[in-house]
Amino acid sequence: MAPKYTLKYFHIRGLGEPLRFLFAYGGIDYEDVRFTFEEWPALKSSMPYGKVPVIETDGEDLHQTLAMARYFARQLKLTGDDDWEAMLCDISIDTVTDLRLQIVAYNFEADEDAKEKKKEVLVNETIPFYLEKLDDDVKKNNGHFVLGKLTWADLVNVAILDMLQDMMQMSFTENHTNLKGIMDKVMAIPQIKEWVEKRPKTSF
Template structure:
């Protein structure tokens, strides 16, 4: 596979929702990087799916070279915009935070996308009584230790990843996960106060999740 150029063009393709693509869009916004934001409707997915690597989205085209895996794409853009670690240890701590948030997303998704309604209700019961309190307490503690950030006591791509996913997480669970979590709310405030991100939030398409 050929390498992209030093100043590549980017095209991000995903459903017309925030969800898994939004952390990438937020990172692009933070860095002021131009990209083509290609969105498709859910009814178009059966025709588009066979053209996707591994049959999944989002995908990023970098000078026409297509790659998948949303977290890997976000990590790649984070390096471009200066929000990755300064060394291997810092990068590890950021990755730990990102992977913890992603673990939470997966646990919520397992319940949300359960097709059997009776099983789904039971999964949500466990999610709300056990899983969410555990993860949110841990993440709140991490944010407190890091003064309103999720790693290194400063802004990293872990913060943008969390904030980018938050609307989707809240949509799936049915309430704001930062409620009564002042340090997680501070993470959100620290990210959304950034002018380039504030501008993106103001202009991005209105979607339910």
């Protein structure tokens, strides 16, 4: 019998969405448990290291998004054909993670003056730099982030970039046709398309 999975996360896409994309792609059945930021303080102490997303299975709570995503990607044969290809996938995902951390730090900055300074750097320097590099990566890899074929880097990166551009309220693909191509390609995968059409509507 297949394991039963419960994904516990905020009522946003955020870091939960890469896992939801992988579940959708692989047809993996799971329960999507969501809670609000207001409910979080009462739940935090029950989560490993006080963080989410968490996947509960067989009475055990697992954490660390990319470690869990990598596990499911291996099950779905999406990590490449050998250790070298697996590393290239990791590099691409870690690169997008670098961008994500900077945008999230800006978004949750409480000091308005500091937030405005972070936004200026992000919009004028950081985001354009990353988008140009990522666009080049997709161009060099035959319309994918790595290896010229579908990998978990495509699913994870598209889930994150789609969320980040909504968080920043700006398009990441308007001037980056290769990036637009891979985002459209992933969103058109039947299982992903079905998930995106039915998922709860959230800001990011």
